[in-house]
């Protein structure tokens with residue numbers, strides 16, 4: 001029969017890769033703990049109108065990237081393309097922003113029908129943070145500070161840089177939008193196809209165009225910064241001041257806009273040049289209008305999302321030496337009637353050494369093949385239960401990574417001897 005493979009752009013994360021993912025996830029979880037943020041777990045599927053309303057009809061995501069289908073009752077559902085909409089929906093549904101200012105984080109798969117390439121997949125993973133109820137720039141600053149700390153902890157500070165911008169409030173942006181359209185109209189035919197299409201639907205996105213001819217035209221385009229409302233200006237200045245005070249370096253990029261409609265005031269991205277054109281590893285910003293747009297009372301909000309695949313690629317590029325999940329002790333049974341004792345010893349070891357990785361070799365096998373497996377497991381120590389030894393009430397302890405004499409110890413003392421051996425070997 002023919003084989004069935006995974007869907008294009010949806011990756012298996014194989015055992016050899018998962019230690020790095022786990023390390024990353026542990027670092028993120030620890031960081032959230034230290035900053036006093038709480039985890040929220042959200043469904044992977046939501047009603048389609050949620051994303052249409054939150055993200056906006058004329059965005060790349062809603063126009064062409066969503067996995068949308070009808071369930072058996074005919075309701076239109078969508079695999080989440082991002083986490084913010086679902087998080088706001090949950091906050092409203094459970095009153096989480098009622099007289100509270102939650103700081104939330106989540107992680108999990110997101111789905112977008114895009115052309116798969118390095119750093120761009122159809123199922124990918126985000127780690128996201130959303131905070132509610134804080135209108136001040138201190139909240140924006142805290143998010144940037146904690147991401148800066150993340151890069152330090154991951155050893156990535158040297159390969160990522162921060163870009164920030166302010167999109168202003170809706171009215172200021174509308175005025176800027178008119179000015180931008182007026183300017184770009186003169187060059188309509190010289191713009192790339194996507195930008196021509198966006199000229200009326202979503203002209204701010206043109207600022208984000210990668211097309212060289214379009215970029216050239218943009219050099220003299222009106223700048224959003226010149227149209228900012230007073231409050232946004234003050235807010236942005238306060239953010240810059242806080243970042244300066246904490247020694248976080250940034251570039252103000254006046255062309256930085258986000259792909260989603262719901263942002264206002266601060267937007268920021270952490271970018272790298274080490275991953276080709278998929279260079280944004282973290283993107284965020286303020287979205288004070290979204291909660292009311294989704295039917296709640298207005299609550300200011302700011303958040304960000306990190307693309308975990310891109311972060312893993314970056315870690316691989318910077319630290320090719322992968323984290324591994326190596327065993328500490330490999331337990332093997334050699335010969336007739338030894339397996340029951342050996343497996344029991346492995347259990348005793350797990351009692352005695354709760355944080356050690358104890359691998360029991362199921363299925364037995366020859367001396368040679370068991371040693372090959374022991375070697376591959378990365379274990380430092382092999383515990384060998386052999387037929388003749390067992391008859392004499394002893395078991396063998398063999399060092400696998402260094403030339404040291406094999407030990408033999410009483411069966412009843414095997415667990416404590418392994419503890420001693422490993423402790424003495426630290």
Ligand code: ATP
Pocket residue numbers: 082112114119120121122123124125126258259278279280281282283305306307308309310
């Ligand atoms: P891009 O400009 O790269 O398409 P985006 O603006 O669509 O990104 P966001 O919606 O802001 O991205 O998502 C936040 C982060 O999630 C991105 O910065 C990126 O790291 C990651 N990301 C987005 N789409 C994908 C994808 N298809 N595959 C892998 N990671 C992705």
Ligand code: MG
Pocket residue numbers: 060259
């Ligand atoms: Mg995109």
